[in-house]
Amino acid sequence: MKRVYLKRAAVFMAAVLTAVSINGCTGGEPRTVSNMDKAGETAAAGVITAGETTAAAALSESGISTEDTSGPGQQSTGTGEGAGLSGGSPDSSAGWNAGEGTGKGSAAGKKEGGDASAAGSPYKGYKGPVQGEIKYQEGRPAGENSKEYKASGDIESPYHVDLIVTRDYGHKNIFAKNVGLVRDEVGMEVMFRNLDIQTAYGGGFVNAINGLESGYTFFTGKDRKKLDWFYWVNGILAPIGVAEYKPQPGDVIWWDYHDWSLTMFVPAVIGSYPQPFKSGFMGKNPGTVIMYTEDTKEDAQKLKESLTAQGVKQVDTAAYNPGIIRAPKKYYILLGVWDELSQNNEDLKDINAKNKLVGVYAKFEDRKLQALNFKGKAISTYDHSGAVYAYGASIGSINPIWLVTGTDLQGYRLAIDTLLNNPKALTGCFGAVVTEEGVTNIPYGE
Amino acid sequence: MESKRTGQITGKYGLRLFTAIFLTVVLWLFGAHTCAYGAQNINISIAAGFDGKCRLGGVNPVAVSVEGTGEDWEGTLTVVAEGRNYSHGIKIPKYCRKSFVFSIPFFKADSKISAGLESGGKAVAGADFSPEMLPENSVLIGILSDTPETFAYAAGIDLDALGGKKAHVVRLDKDFAYSGEELENFNFILVDDFDGTDLAAESGKTLERWIRRGNCLLVGAGQYAYKNMKGLFEDLTGPRSVGDGVIVPVPEGLENKTPEFVEEVLQKYATPYGISKIVGESGLTRQLREVEKLYPASDGRLRPTADALFFLLSLLALYLLAAGTALCLDKKLHWLFSAVVAGFCGIFYIAALWGGVQDTSAAAAAVKIHEKGNTSRRYTLTGVYPRGEGKISLKWPEASFLCNCGQDQGVEDPLEMESGFAGKGPHYAYGMGLEPSEAAVFKLDLDQGEVLTGKIKNPLPYKLCQCFLLLGDTVISLGDLEGREEVRVKYRLDHNLRSLSEYNFLDTISRTARMEEGQQLLFEHYYYGLEDGAPGGRLLGFADGTERVQVDGRARSIRSTVLHVFPAELNAPEGEVYFPCGYIAPVPDPGENTAPAGKKEYLPGQGEELPVYYVLPPDIRAEEIQFYGVPEKGAGTLEVFDRKQGSWRELEGNSLSGDSLDRCTAGGPLKIRITGASRVILPDISLKGAYDPKGEKGTAGGQS
Incomplete structure (x- = not known):
């Protein structure tokens, strides 16, 4: 009985967290200031030299490569809130991937969008939004709700997104395709066209994909397991339901089905690199800052050039500032050996200590790197190895901090070389441990 | 017995009947009185803007005229615009007409303004107005x-x-x-x-x-x-x-x-x-967008000071000493222990009442811009942190404009400069006000070798912390300046901000001035929300102090942190003028499509043009202008507008001089456009020329 209450409490907590994240977290001779000494010129007594008065050397910034992200015209699909989806109980919106099921892009929208394939439309095979058509009965057993909702099929469109579906923290691939997108439609529409989807909690919660069903929603007692679908947009855990999120062309939408019994949320993952630096989240990109330590300044410049070449428009380099972790305003990539990065940085040490609880599965201890499984247990321990992983303060934190680090300079080099020269090796990874043998996705599964 | 009982019953009924009639008459009279106001005794009319035109992103006048036609009237005038409530208590003598002008900001093109009069909780008159929105x-x-x-x-x-x-x-x-x-x-x-x-x-x-x-x-x-x-x-x-x-x-x-x-x-x-x-976009739009980022700066002022902590620690030590001594005394004197405990309880109780321990807290963060002249503009964010969820008001009598921040749906009184809040806090109000200033414009010398010399004096009687001088593309740290302290500057400009991206620009200034988090937020608020691109340098420094406001009708002195900004100018020895790179700020015109990525940075799409203006001071004859941060070949082009020919031409050699320059500055500001780059960091210019007060644009009428 107690366990049931605990589980309910967990669901309630998740609801609250989701809701919170959705809603928003004189006298005498005057002293002289001069830098003339360094130029070999004599200044008055009491001179403050330039070393005290000026900061880091200026970094010349120049224009970056060009990219045309605009497309030929747009089509609105009608996103009125008209359609009445059967609503759930107040706490039923508690879903790892759910916002509130608002039914935007609904039946009313379909009427308008019904002729979307007609002449003048940039889309072929598009039959209008379908989300409002999906019905299910709240509170019924899973079996009665498990009617298959077959994918209606992809469309031809000038706009595309990458749709990726995996399970067990990215260890098993289920689906991966560059699919068509209708401008201004919600993510759920993309899902319905390309995957067999079952929804719950009012229609905003993805309960099953291609028959792989939540182990929690429609189960009770011993059958109930903390297994669910989560999704990331450009490597950032979406703080809103997929029925509200409007994909932008070029986005990488990644769904993963995994056990959340210990880690409630993994706020950021690295497997969509060079996202989020390229496209940002929900069409907003605060820009990227690569922070370097004394040994890694050249790498920062190389990484900047690499990102620029991959289409990242706004990227800067700056000396490492430990203060940015608490309230990041940009996307940050921290480059450096772990001991240097964590020195005088209690926040980073705290993240390392909490590891699995905050969605981080690389742990540094005694100049060794531990690769953890999803329960936080150290499965492998490495010397002279590196890690690439992302951290976000919480669900709703959409400015992740990436760390490219290592146990020592040798380990760090492995990590940065992978990012610079072999970034594809990181594709699909939640986080990565990099050794001489190659790249390992962390956390480990069962 | 029966008759007695009957008599008692009759008496009770009589009393009840009398009470009922009395109440009915009172209620009827009250109702009739109210209805009479609504029907006959008060008239209301409304007009808004300038000739009926209101400007979006600006503060517009909404004039409500109220005319009493029968008897003296007292009630509340309420104006509702864009979902915000503005309210003011009024008294209208009979046969009098009064006009009340509310200064209200507008941001939505379809704004409709409603005005109403209320008395005793009843609406008695109302009027609507739909201005033309510019x-x-x-x-x-x-x-x-x-x-x-x-x-x-x-x-x-x-x-x-x-x-x-x-x-x-x-x-x-x-x-x-x-x-x-x-x-x-x-x-x-x-x-x-x-x-x-x-x-x-x-x-x-x-x-x-x-x-x-x-x-x-x-x-x-x-x-x-x-x-x-x-x-x-x-x-x-x-x-x-x-x-x-x-x-x-x-x-x-x-x-x-x-x-x-x-x-x-x-x-x-x-x-x-x-x-x-x-x-x-308008200054108000910028400020209100940026002010939400300033909340932590106000919140930070709530932390207890070291002085308060030391005071409490010494009080604790005194208490322990007194209580311990009382315990060690003879048994007959053990009552002293109770007396000490009771005495200190009394002290704390009085301190709590006097200091408002259970009271609503408030703190402020402000930017004060000292203008050329004897006035300063003050922009203050005040945070109110109530203990409960009841209604609370904040009044800043010296403000010329005050509004609630964010989505706070309180009631504002624009005439009394009072903000009302309801519900759980914290609540924030943003206000502007004009204040007298003792500050003068700092005059500095800059030779052709870019050596800056002169004296800078803290004009204020109190300490300014983390002072720094921003002159063109150079930031110079001055450290802390005591009240009225003077510092002599001899500094070769090292251009430590030249061609930096937005992030590096702010980061370099912050590191050079050794700003703390709250100070950094204040500086960013000034940079993004208030800095208006006037040519010249700026001296900036921070001061902690107190602010006088009224919270719930009670005058309070609340803690504040203020960024002071003073203008600094360069002298023109022997009529020669040299303005270093960045002294004249670029003014970009991004249009509707070009995405701003900050204040110095833009992300125009392929082929998009970004026009940029450089306004030269009217009493200067420019002889040479040098551009810095010009896009490299292949990354984009920079063209200048030939005003005489009315056409664009590509900039050659990163500079303009002689006739080529005259053609571009004749009759208007220097205008360039940048095309084809994906990330644009606005180019800066330096200028060599001569002071020419009687020239084409010269201000022969002098300066004041």
Whole structure:
């Protein structure tokens, strides 16, 4: 009985967290200031030299490569809130991937969008939004709700997104395709066209994909397991339901089905690199800052050039500032050996200590790197190895901090070389441990 | 017995009947009284904006006239606009008419304004008004004239070279009873056939402050010169710089001219602030967007000070000592222990009542910009942190404008400068006010070798922390300056901010000045929300102090942190002028499509053009202009606009001089456009030239 209450409490907590994240977290001779000494010129007594008065050397910034992200015209699909989806109980919106099921892009929208394939439309095979058509009965057993909702099929469109579906923290691939997108439609529409989807909690919660069903929603007692679908947009855990999120062309939408019994949320993952630096989240990109330590300044410049070449428009380099972790305003990539990065940085040490609880599965201890499984247990321990992983303060934190680090300079080099020269090796990874043998996705599964 | 009982019953019924009749009569009288007000005794009418036109992104006047027709009336006047409630308690004597002007910001194009009168919780009268909403970055010209009809041509003014904006023209009221914030909606003011002495002293000051802020006023010096050239416009012999703005006498007069004639004058004397008002979003929009980022700076002032902690620790030590001593005394004196405990409890209780331990907390973060002249503009964010969820009010009597921040749906009283909040806090209010200032403009020397010399004095009687001087693309740390302390500067400009991206620019300033988190937020608020691109340097420094406000009707001194900004200028020895890189700030015109990525950075798409203006001071003859941060070949192009030919040409060699430069600055600001780059960091310029007060644009009328 107690366990049931605990589980309910967990669901309630998740609801609250989701809701919170959705809603928003004189006298005498005057002293002289001069830098003339360094130029070999004599200044008055009491001179403050330039070393005290000026900061880091200026970094010349120049224009970056060009990219045309605009497309030929747009089509609105009608996103009125008209359609009445059967609503759930107040706490039923508690879903790892759910916002509130608002039914935007609904039946009313379909009427308008019904002729979307007609002449003048940039889309072929598009039959209008379908989300409002999906019905299910709240509170019924899973079996009665498990009617298959077959994918209606992809469309031809000038706009595309990458749709990726995996399970067990990215260890098993289920689906991966560059699919068509209708401008201004919600993510759920993309899902319905390309995957067999079952929804719950009012229609905003993805309960099953291609028959792989939540182990929690429609189960009770011993059958109930903390297994669910989560999704990331450009490597950032979406703080809103997929029925509200409007994909932008070029986005990488990644769904993963995994056990959340210990880690409630993994706020950021690295497997969509060079996202989020390229496209940002929900069409907003605060820009990227690569922070370097004394040994890694050249790498920062190389990484900047690499990102620029991959289409990242706004990227800067700056000396490492430990203060940015608490309230990041940009996307940050921290480059450096772990001991240097964590020195005088209690926040980073705290993240390392909490590891699995905050969605981080690389742990540094005694100049060794531990690769953890999803329960936080150290499965492998490495010397002279590196890690690439992302951290976000919480669900709703959409400015992740990436760390490219290592146990020592040798380990760090492995990590940065992978990012610079072999970034594809990181594709699909939640986080990565990099050794001489190659790249390992962390956390480990069962 | 029966009769007695009957008699008792009759008595009870009688009392009840009497009570019922009494209550009925009282209620009827009260109701009839109220209805009478609603039906007969009070009238209301409403008008808004300037000639019925309101400007989006600006503070607009909403005038409500209330007329009492029968008896004295007392109640509440409420104005609702854009979902916000503005309310003010009023008293209208019988047969009197009173006008109440609420200064209200508008941001939505479909705004409808409703005004209503309430008394005893009942609505008794109401009126609606739908003003014409002018776009935020449109051109609004005010006419001050006894014969405004002679300015009909002004509607045809099309400032093509300043963003291609069609002008809207409104007639200004002769009594000129506008607040400074309301007047800020105007881009230009034209004055002719108007007696300058008609302006009340306070109105004249408001108008002068509007010019001083960086705006441009044209005054006819033709047939009505005898009438116009009075008061503020007296002794004008040519264009006169006033603060960052300019008054331009037009010898031909301004009546019955052609739009082209005025366009030419307006372009010639455009100021950086004036251009940014035309091409960019309004200052208020910027400030209110940026102010939410300032919340932590206000919150940070709630932390206990070291002095308070030391005081409490010493009190604890004293208590332990006294209580311990009492315990060690003879048994007969053990009552002393109880007395000590009770005594200290009493002290804490009194301290709690006096210090407001259980009271609502409040703190502030402010930016104070000291203008050229004796005034300063103060922008304050006040955070109110109530203990409970009840209603609470904040009053800042010295403010000229006060509004609730974010989505706070409290009731504001724009006449009393009072913000009301309800529900769980914290709540924030953002206000602006004018204050006297002791600060003077710092004058510094810069030689051709870029060695900066001069003295900088803290003009304030208290300490300024983390002071730094921003001059062009160089930031110089000055450390802490005690009250009235003077520091001598001899510094070769090292251009540590040159061509930096936005992030690196702010990061370098922050590191150089060794700013703390709250100070950094204040500086960013100034940089993004308040800095208006006027040429010159700035001295900046932080001071912790207290602010006088009223919380729930009680005068309170709340802790605040203030960023002070002082203007700094360069002397022109022997008439030669050298403005270092960045001294003249670029004013970008991103249009509707180009995505801003900050203030210095833009992300135009492939093929998109980003026009940028550089406004040269009117009394300077430029001889050479050098560009810095020009896009590299292949990454984009930089073209300059030849004003004489009316065409664009590619910049050659990163500099302009001689005839080539004259052609680009003749009759207007230097205009460039950047094309084809995906990330643009605005180029900066340096200028070599000569001081030329009697030149083409010279301010021969002098400066004030």
